[in-house]
Amino acid sequence: MxxxxxxxxxxxxxxxxxxxxxxxxxxxxxxxxxxxxxxxxxxxxxxxxxxxxxxxxxxxxxxxxxxxxxxxxxxxxxxxxxxxxxxxxxxxxxxxxxxQSSTAALKDGVIMLDSHGNLEWWNIAASDFLGLKHQQDTGHPITNVVRHPAFKEYFERGLYDEPLEIVSPVNDRIYLQVNITRHGNSEHMFLVRDITRLHHLEQMRKDFVANLSHELRTPLTVITGYLETLLENSGEQPGIWQRALQQMDQQAGRMQHLISDLLLLAKLETTSHPSANNPVAVDQLLKSIKSDALALSAEKQHRISLEADSHIQLRGSESELRSAFSNLVFNAVKYTPEGGDIQIRWWGNEQGAFLCVQDSGIGIDRRHLPRLTERFYRVDSSRASTTGGTGLGLAIVKHVLLRHMGRLDIDSVPGKGSAFTCHFQAAQVVRAGGWGLEAGRKE
Known part of the structure; x- marks a missing residue:
């Protein structure tokens, strides 16, 4: 041709x-x-x-x-x-x-946004869950249409590893889970799921744990009181009874710690924000925790060092932060062999503030790391009796950090130790003076 x-x-x-x-x-x-x-x-x-x-x-x-x-x-x-x-x-x-016809038939809501965060398309379920209207809302920013403070903060933050749970703006009896996925040229796809039934079941679980913990506290207090009386007069008892009473007292103490942790975790789960939002002097807080850790270390003679920037403070609840930070430090004491090193570092920069607790302990296999913050998850259940842990410490740490706009990173090598690093966003940080550890103190 x-x-x-x-x-x-x-x-x-x-x-x-x-x-x-x-x-x-x-x-x-x-x-x-x-x-x-x-x-x-x-x-x-x-x-x-x-x-x-x-x-x-x-x-x-x-x-x-x-x-x-x-x-x-x-x-x-x-x-x-x-x-x-x-x-x-x-x-x-x-x-x-x-x-589109397939997604329109889904019971879950599907929403497509353009690269500017404007609504392009959504199915019928999304309209029912969020009250979207095609003629009025197409082309408008999603944050202008879904007027929920938690949703706006979640979308603008850009961290979508964890889903968001919100109440439906159409019906306050419906609870929704929002998952966001980036694709293409900075475009977004939303998956909105009705989790009302799961939310009610989770709330029932929380109420059950909280109520049971409260109910167990009174009889356990009575039992421990009688045990203390019997132990004070244990010299009059045979040796076998003395050992039995000591073991009973030890297990009662473990149960008290467990109940306290369950109550604290239930309290943390009831709200998504800390009970206070005042600047906390983290360097002084860590100094107090270090003193408690040295007392806990006792005969193990750990070398515990603290390096903290006194100019970097954190907005939030001091009691909650104490619970989280002390759990990390006390865990390092429990799982570090005698004479080991424990380093506590607190510093900040333009991206936020950071706390790192590093030890030279036994370490954790990499396959266990994703599940360490789950309730009652243990790498080795046989260690519970020797360390006295409740299995809730890292779960408490996770919830406290979430309430303070933070996250926990864990790095560990078996036989070489572990490093637990808390990352806090710049919005939570109160700074006075320069950045870096050179502006702080070392103890």
């Missing part, structure tokens, strides 16, 4: 040139004859361009205008390209229609 139109073009040019030569020889004006032939050929070419432009502007789906030579090839090729593009466009539209 290509060789045909090329040959036709050459023949046409040769015929025009030959005609111009003959006309020039007859008329005696060879140059003017060549110019006339060139003008006629350019006029014909311009006419074909104008026909092409008119066809593309008026009705490109119609058959192309009739022509011949190279322009016939141009018209035909453009027409075939348009036909191919139309078929592909129809196929893509059919796929989009199938996807």
């Amino acid at each position: 290509n060789q045909d139109w090329r040959g036709a073009l050459v023949r046409r040019l040769l015929l025009i040139l030959l005609g111009c030569l003959l006309l020039g020889l007859v008329s005696g004006h060879l140059a003017w004859s060549l110019v006339l032939g060139l003008v006629l050929y350019l006029s014909w070419t311009l006419r074909q361009l104008l026909r092409l432009l008119a066809w593309l502007q008026q009705n490109p789906d119609a058959p192309p205008p009739a022509s011949h030579g190279i322009w016939a090839e141009v018209f035909d090729n453009l027409y075939q390209l348009q036909r191919r593009e139309l078929r592909q466009r129809n196929q893509l539209q059919a796929i989009i229609d199938r996807v």
Whole structure:
């Protein structure tokens, strides 16, 4: 085909040139004859361009205008390209229609946003859950349509590893879980799920644990009181009874710690924000925790060092932060062999503030790290009796950090020790003076 139109073009040019030569020889004006032939050929070419432009502007789906030579090839090729593009466009539209019809039937809400965070498309379930209206809300920012403070903060923060739970703006008896996924060119896809039943079950669990813990506290206090009385007079008892009473007292103490941790965890789960939002002098708090850790270390003779920037304070609840930080430090004491090193560091920079508790203890296998903050999860259940732990310490740490806009990173190598690092966002940090540990103190 290509060789045909090329040959036709050459023949046409040769015929025009030959005609111009003959006309020039007859008329005696060879140059003017060549110019006339060139003008006629350019006029014909311009006419074909104008026909092409008119066809593309008026009705490109119609058959192309009739022509011949190279322009016939141009018209035909453009027409075939348009036909191919139309078929592909129809196929893509059919796929989009199938996807939209499938997602429209889902019980979970699906929302698509553009790169600017504006609403593009959503299914019927999303409309029911969030009250979205296609004619009014299309093209508007999602944060202007879903007016929920927690949702706006969650979306603008850009950290979507954990889902968000909110109350439906349409019905306050419906609880929703929002999962956000980034894709394409900074676009977002939302998956909104009704978790009302799961929320009620979780609330029942929390209430049950809290109520049971409260109910157990009174009889346990009575039992421990009698045990203390019996232990004070244990000299009058046989040796076997003395050992039994000591073990009973030890287990009663463990149960008291367990109940205290359960009550604290239940309290942390009831709200998403700390009980206070005042600047906390973390360096002084860590100094107090270090003193308690040295007392806990006792005969193990750990080398505990503290390096804290006194200029970096943290907004929040001092009691909650004490619970979280002391759990990390006391865990390091429990799982670090005799004579080991424990380093506590507190510093900040433009990105936020950081607390790192690093030890030279037994370490943790990498496969256990994702589950360490689960309630009652233990790497080795046999260690519970020797360390006296409740299995709730890191769960408390996780919830306290979430309430203070923080997260916990864990790095550990078996046999070489572990490092627990708390990251706090800059919005929670109160700074006075320069950044870095050089502005703080070392003890």
